[in-house]
Amino acid sequence: MRTVPQDIPADLFGKRAKDRAVRALDALATARLRWTTLINRKDLAPRVDDRRLTVVVRERRVEAHDQDVVSLRLEAPDGRELPPWRPGAHLDIELPSGKLRQYSLCGDPADTRAYRIAVRRIPDGGGGSIEVHDALPVGTKVVVRGPRNAFPFAVPGHGSPAARLHFVAGGIGITPILPMMRLAHRLGIEWTMVYTGRSRDTIPFLDEVESFGGRVTVRTDDEHGLPDAAALLPGVTAETAVYCCGPVPMTTAITDAIREMRGVELHSERFSPPPVVNGVAFEIEFASTGAVVEVPADKSALATILESLPDRPYSCRQGFCRTCKVRVLAGEPDHRETVLTADEHAAGELLVCVSRSAGGRLVLDL
Structure with a gap:
């Protein structure tokens, strides 16, 4: 069993020490830029780092x-x-x-x-x-x-107005949550966690998670049945920030429940692309061949493109990594991401994993 480090590093996030003025400016910038409220703050689009x-x-x-x-x-x-x-x-x-x-x-x-x-x-x-x-x-x-x-952690007192934290992880969704738990533990912040999975044999890092003791509740489907939102959010009240990562049914249940809770923040990361909301069917023309495919109202442009061009690059499928970026040669795009600039939109850049057409046909440089 691994032990949980008790010492707080000189910098909360493991960076080398800076002078006081730089640390103060960094803390101020973090407080102003890193805390999230309920679901999909556009001003929190991740900075793209191509290093x-x-x-x-x-x-x-x-x-x-x-x-x-x-x-x-x-x-x-x-x-x-x-x-x-x-x-x-x-x-x-x-x-x-x-x-x-x-x-x-x-x-x-x-x-x-x-x-x-x-x-x-x-x-x-x-x-x-x-x-x-x-x-x-x-x-x-x-x-x-x-x-x-793309899943920034805002520590209470260091960028978040929340007084306590609650973590929810499903299976491999534990990966971004583990570093958050460690930091909360080091800082002495009040926090709890529910960790779910099919069985104890299938959930990773179980020893590390259970080393935090009574703050953690492990629920497995084979022992406890499928959890509902109440089982995933025990004790969550106003002034709580919830951090959640896991399969879509779990994150959806939590999102729906927290929408009805006053004063509760939700920060989440999902495994799969988001569902298409208010989509309309449209056509894509491949400029290189003249082939035309139809994108259904409930399907992404990327998914449709991959049926014809399976080797097209993609990664996040959620509109922030830019891997699937293409150029629009004709048509009216419906931009649904938050990372491209106005100049990039004007130049015809489009992220086909989430963005669509406002109707009619898009001619893409494919």
């Missing part, structure tokens, strides 16, 4: 008894310090096949010489998890981008 780093897999560990989750410890080849990160951050991993996939950082930001990610094998997924499991042994060098943060 590319070569790292090497130094360690692999099986993190669930069913063998389906492995963690990788990634270090610089020469052992130097890596760029700092904050809880909630992720890396974009350039896999040997050319696929780009995102994985949450689940280590400790105070460990400045290593990143840790964990990946569950998904046999019927897009192939990225299988490649991590089968093609990244110890000693393999890989290129990563980031760290980036």
Whole structure:
């Protein structure tokens, strides 16, 4: 069983010490920019960091008894310090096949010489998890981008008005939550957690989670049945910030419940693309071939494009990583992301994972 560090690093997020003036400015900027309210604040779009780093897999560990989750410890080849990160951050991993996939950082930001990610094998997924499991042994060098943060953690008293925290994780959704728990523990903040999964054999990092003691409730479907929102949010009242990551049914139930709770913040990250809301059917014309495909009202442009062009690059499917960006040659886009600038929109840039057409046909540079 791993122990939970008790010492608070000189900087809360593991960065090297700065002078007082810079620390004060950083704290002020963090307080003004990092706290989130209920669901989808447009001013919290993640900063895109295209920095590319070569790292090497130094360690692999099986993190669930069913063998389906492995963690990788990634270090610089020469052992130097890596760029700092904050809880909630992720890396974009350039896999040997050319696929780009995102994985949450689940280590400790105070460990400045290593990143840790964990990946569950998904046999019927897009192939990225299988490649991590089968093609990244110890000693393999890989290129990563980031760290980036699309799930920022706002500490009470350091950017959030909440008085206490409640964490909810489902299965591999524990990965972005673990660093948040550690930081809350170090700072002495009042917090609780519910951790769910199919069975104790399938949920990763169980020893690490249970080392926090009575703050944590572990619920498994085989022992307790499927949890409802009340079981996932025990004791959540006004002035609580809820951080949630897991499968869509779980996050949806929590979102619906918290909408009815006054004074409760919700911060969440999901595994799958968001559902299309108020979509209309439209057509896409591939400029390179003249082929035309129809995008149904309830389906993303990316999903439709991949049926004809399965090798098109994509990653987050949620409108922030830019991997699926294309150029619009004709038609009226309906931009539904928050990361492209007005100039990029004017230049015809479009993220096809979430953005659509306002009606009619889009001609794309495909």
